[in-house]
Amino acid sequence: MITYWPYYNKVFAMSLTTQDVQKIARLARLAMNQAEIEAARAQLSGIFELIAEMQAVDTRGIAPMSHAQELSQQLREDVVTEANQREAFQAIAPQVEGGLYLVPQVIE
Amino acid sequence: MEWEIVIGLEVHTQLSTNTKIFSGASTAFGSEPNTQADAVSIALPGVLPVLNKGAVERAIKFGLAVGAYIAPRSVFARKNYFYPDLPKGYQISQMDLPVVGAGALTIQVEPLSGNAKPYEKVVRITRAHLEEDAGKSVHGASQGLTGIDLNRAGTPLLEIVSEPDMSSAAEAVAYAKALHSMVRWIGICDGNMQEGSFRCDVNVSVRKPGEPLGTRREIKNLNSFKFMQQAIDYEVQWQIDTLENGGKVQQATILFNPDTGETRSMRSKEDAHDYRYFPDPDLLPLDITPAMIEAVRATLPELPQAKSGRYTSEYGLSAYDAASLTASREMAEFFDASVSMVGAAHAKLCANWLIGEVSAQLNRDGLDIAKCPISATQFGGMLARIADGTISNSGAKEVFRALWSEGGTADAIIEAKGLKQVSDGGAIEKIVAEVMAANADKVAEYRGGKDKLFGFFVGAAMKASQGKANPVQLNEVLKQKLAG
Numbered sequence: 001m002i003t004y005w006p007y008y009n010k011v012f013a014m015s016l017t018t019q020d021v022q023k024i025a026r027l028a029r030l031a032m033n034q035a036e037i038e039a040a041r042a043q044l045s046g047i048f049e050l051i052a053e054m055q056a057v058d059t060r061g062i063a064p065m066s067h068a069q070e071l072s073q074q075l076r077e078d079v080v081t082e083a084n085q086r087e088a089f090q091a092i093a094p095q096v097e098g099g100l101y102l103v104p105q106v107i108e
Numbered sequence: 109m110e111w112e113i114v115i116g117l118e119v120h121t122q123l124s125t126n127t128k129i130f131s132g133a134s135t136a137f138g139s140e141p142n143t144q145a146d147a148v149s150i151a152l153p154g155v156l157p158v159l160n161k162g163a164v165e166r167a168i169k170f171g172l173a174v175g176a177y178i179a180p181r182s183v184f185a186r187k188n189y190f191y192p193d194l195p196k197g198y199q200i201s202q203m204d205l206p207v208v209g210a211g212a213l214t215i216q217v218e219p220l221s222g223n224a225k226p227y228e229k230v231v232r233i234t235r236a237h238l239e240e241d242a243g244k245s246v247h248g249a250s251q252g253l254t255g256i257d258l259n260r261a262g263t264p265l266l267e268i269v270s271e272p273d274m275s276s277a278a279e280a281v282a283y284a285k286a287l288h289s290m291v292r293w294i295g296i297c298d299g300n301m302q303e304g305s306f307r308c309d310v311n312v313s314v315r316k317p318g319e320p321l322g323t324r325r326e327i328k329n330l331n332s333f334k335f336m337q338q339a340i341d342y343e344v345q346w347q348i349d350t351l352e353n354g355g356k357v358q359q360a361t362i363l364f365n366p367d368t369g370e371t372r373s374m375r376s377k378e379d380a381h382d383y384r385y386f387p388d389p390d391l392l393p394l395d396i397t398p399a400m401i402e403a404v405r406a407t408l409p410e411l412p413q414a415k416s417g418r419y420t421s422e423y424g425l426s427a428y429d430a431a432s433l434t435a436s437r438e439m440a441e442f443f444d445a446s447v448s449m450v451g452a453a454h455a456k457l458c459a460n461w462l463i464g465e466v467s468a469q470l471n472r473d474g475l476d477i478a479k480c481p482i483s484a485t486q487f488g489g490m491l492a493r494i495a496d497g498t499i500s501n502s503g504a505k506e507v508f509r510a511l512w513s514e515g516g517t518a519d520a521i522i523e524a525k526g527l528k529q530v531s532d533g534g535a536i537e538k539i540v541a542e543v544m545a546a547n548a549d550k551v552a553e554y555r556g557g558k559d560k561l562f563g564f565f566v567g568a569a570m571k572a573s574q575g576k577a578n579p580v581q582l583n584e585v586l587k588q589k590l591a592g
Binding site (some may be wrong): 027029060065068070071072073074075076077078079080081082084085086089090095097098099100101102103104105106 | 125126127131132133134140141142143144145146147150152158159160161162163164181183188190191192205245246247248252253254255256257258374382384387390392394395455
């Protein structure tokens, strides 16, 4: 059974609440004002309506797909191909020290 | 009424590939920060993950070793959360369709207390899935800042999940040890716990027998078997005390502090477990063909259980001895190499020495068998001299001590220390005669029925031979001569 996303059950409710959108925004670390939340609620609800339409199709007997393309993953040989490019990468980093990328303090 | 303990483990094993799971950057440990963090590891825009064949082969190898289902098709998913050591904002993992399905591992449990006997138990494995490791946060690098090293980001992990089949700290530790031994045995993980190659999360709950499962708390990131045992003991007691005092256990993620021996709750945000998994569109499904499985099967060494079974049937060893000798691949290889020098007929001698003297000395010196100062060749050379009667068991102990501290060969040590035992019948008879002559009164007492004096004569004769008399022969000659 596919248990990916808790909002799938909203498909049957057809529309999201303001609280749903606020939670999604918080999880995505998006700061949204009231007007933006309302706009996003309408857009997301529209997407769920589209999903609901697809859900209505009888797919019994069809194997579930996990990717849009019916191909399988190519494998790479376990051989080192990447050189050290730290200097180039860190030239565009906001702050570095002793080879480390610096970020605002994280406390567990 | 007694409480029942329920424990399940999630173990993260770093796979011993040369490169990362989704890119060709090196996974070597201990390099300068970020020198192995390539464009994929630091999640530059536009990069795509390409799956490492070596990681897939190791996952298959593990599945075969625990008799598990290998999924013909498995799928990678994104696990979404924000943390600075995870630059993409999601970890690529597997959710609904993991590469390895249900299997099982047989463990040998050494009860920690009382006189309870060791016993065997089968622990069911729920699944094992491939995923990428995160980077490392370096705290206190600069005031108010955290340093991020992404060398570890993208290192392949196989997360092995067990069923909640363990009911004591001893069983949990036995399972972790058996798993640790197994991943090293089949060569998919170096097992270095200090370097974080083998990390255990332990789910613990308690309940009254017959009742539904209690609420569990998860002890994260235990990297030593000793800490695991301490953490479980503490946590179990805490949960029982809480419940018996009328409290409730809340589901939580907790950390063990080795300095205080206590567990404490991590400050967890309310959304911490809302990972919003979905299939990763950057990766196609992983198809594993029967041919690929067979190719990996051909590389599997003889597994511990099969080896242990062979030791009992071919060499007549006890199940306990066989299990001890197959506790690690290095131990089993040491045993095999020594037996090949002295012959299968002396396998028991070999086992006794390895499980006894060698293990005790390794323990005293804080070493494991891989670091044993005596090679299997040196050891086999010494056993061969016990087997052919050149040295006695006590002489062998002296040879062993010399080999351990000074090296060399058993033959040279026997020669230098004059340890060759006297097995010449004439010489032994002469010694016995001398001892009897010097103790005529005791001979009379012995012949008068004081059997206990036999030990005195053995001791005196052995002393007269400077400990070199072949004890078996000496006993025989003494018995015969004393009988008159």
